Amino acid sequence: MSTTQPTRLAQPTRLAPNLIEHFYRGGDRIASLRGIEQQSEFQPEEWLGATVSRADQEPGGAIGLARTVDGVLLRDLVAADPAQWTGAGPDHGTDAADTGILVKLLDARQRLPVHVHPDRAFAASHLDCSYGKTEAWFILDAEPGSAVHLGWSEDVDPDELDRRRDAQDSEWMLSHMNRIVVQRGMGILVPAGTAHAIDGGIFLAEVQEPTDLSILLEWSVTTSTRDESHLGLGFETVMGAVSTQALPQSEIEHLVVLHDLDARTDAPVSLLPADADPYFQLFAVAPGTDGSAPVDAGFSVALALTGAGALVSETGAEAVEFSAGEVFAVPAGFGRWTVSGSGTVLAAGPGAGWPATLASGGIR
Numbered sequence: 625m626s627t628t629q630p631t632r633l634a635q636p637t638r639l640a641p642n643l644i645e646h647f648y649r650g651g652d653r654i655a656s657l658r659g660i661e662q663q664s665e666f667q668p669e670e671w672l673g674a675t676v677s678r679a680d681q682e683p684g685g686a687i688g689l690a691r692t693v694d695g696v697l698l699r700d701l702v703a704a705d706p707a708q709w710t711g712a713g714p715d716h717g718t719d720a721a722d723t724g725i726l727v728k729l730l731d732a733r734q735r736l737p738v739h740v741h742p743d744r745a746f747a748a749s750h751l752d753c754s755y756g757k758t759e760a761w762f763i764l765d766a767e768p769g770s771a772v773h774l775g776w777s778e779d780v781d782p783d784e785l786d787r788r789r790d791a792q793d794s795e796w797m798l799s800h801m802n803r804i805v806v807q808r809g810m811g812i813l814v815p816a817g818t819a820h821a822i823d824g825g826i827f828l829a830e831v832q833e834p835t836d837l838s839i840l841l842e843w844s845v846t847t848s849t850r851d852e853s854h855l856g857l858g859f860e861t862v863m864g865a866v867s868t869q870a871l872p873q874s875e876i877e878h879l880v881v882l883h884d885l886d887a888r889t890d891a892p893v894s895l896l897p898a899d900a901d902p903y904f905q906l907f908a909v910a911p912g913t914d915g916s917a918p919v920d921a922g923f924s925v926a927l928a929l930t931g932a933g934a935l936v937s938e939t940g941a942e943a944v945e946f947s948a949g950e951v952f953a954v955p956a957g958f959g960r961w962t963v964s965g966s967g968t969v970l971a972a973g974p975g976a977g978w979p980a981t982l983a984s985g986g987i988r
């Protein structure tokens with residue numbers, strides 16, 4: 625009789641809750657979706673499937689890192705077998721645990737400060753980092769009339785911006801920004817370099833490059849300080865990463881899309897503008913009565929938004945059941961997969977062509 629064990633095919637791993645203490649209030653809608661208790665009113669974010677950690681801690685700190693429900697760091701699982709998890713070859717970057725994305729739930733009960741993230745060129749030259757922090761928001765819920773503030777509505781003079789930042793003149797900054805009233809189902813791309821803020825009342829899923837690099841122009845509405853607001857580079861240097869040019873309506877049209885989140889569809893639907901594709905991708909998988917075409921193979925973070933069902937692979941790996949509020953890290957080795965049942969699953973993955981695009985450049 626043979627004693628050979630059958631090889632276990634790769635399956636999605638259920639992730640434990642991973643709330644983050646932050647400098648702004650919120651988090652109750654995360655707790656309600658995830659079926660957990662909020663420990664403080666300053667837990668407005670959950671980092672989903674994160675293999676990068678929060679910046680404001682000792683080097684090597686674990687805050688931010690996702691764990692499986694058994695307490696194992698996802699970072700360690702990916703680093704031990706990058707080919708199985710991300711499909712990447714051994715030489716794709718310096719960090720074997722790199723998945724190419726960071727996904728968050730963000731539930732703002734107060735307005736986020738006006739802030740900006742660097743692009744790849746700035747991060748490489750000043751911060752020894754190959755990623756910048758282009759990000760995108762997918763709106764899950766919004767109080768009526770709540771808005772995001774995206775880019776300047778007219779060119780601003782860099783010296784005046786310095787003065788207004790030093791004076792913490794929130795009113796001036798906000799009144800010089802584009803205000804976009806949001807609604808459930810809206811996808812918004814925020815290119816690196818673009819000043820932005822998010823009103824209280826907005827609950828969103830965020831997909832971004834896997835870094836924690838922020839420049840706060842407006843620290844006074846948070847528990848942060850001026851000294852914590854310039855990435856340790858000083859404002860004189862860091863303002864080089866901040867665009868002072870207007871973001872015109874003609875460009876905003878390419879940065880905002882709307883999707884009916886209640887629709888059932890026969891294929892995964894992209895929830896973000898096409899310009900997001902080189903950075904990250906976010907799909908809704910909500911099959912109709914005839915099922916749905918599969919999501920491509922690759923690392924993804926899957927969030928069960930509503931209903932119940934199973935993640936079903938074409939590889940023959942055992943399906944994994946889910947119910948609303950659960951989060952999974954899906955390995956590339958699970959192959960192409962789809963959803964059975966009544967649920968709606970959001971699936972976030974790295975940009976098209978990742979990780980080759982990291983080395984080939986051409987992305988801001």
Ligand SMILES: O=P(O)(O)OC[C@H]1O[C@](O)(CO)[C@@H](O)[C@@H]1O
Binds near residue numbers: 728739759820838
């Ligand atoms: O990057 P920081 O300083 O944590 O900023 C607060 C939040 O604002 C965002 O950049 C959204 O605008 C989040 O990614 C981030 O967690």
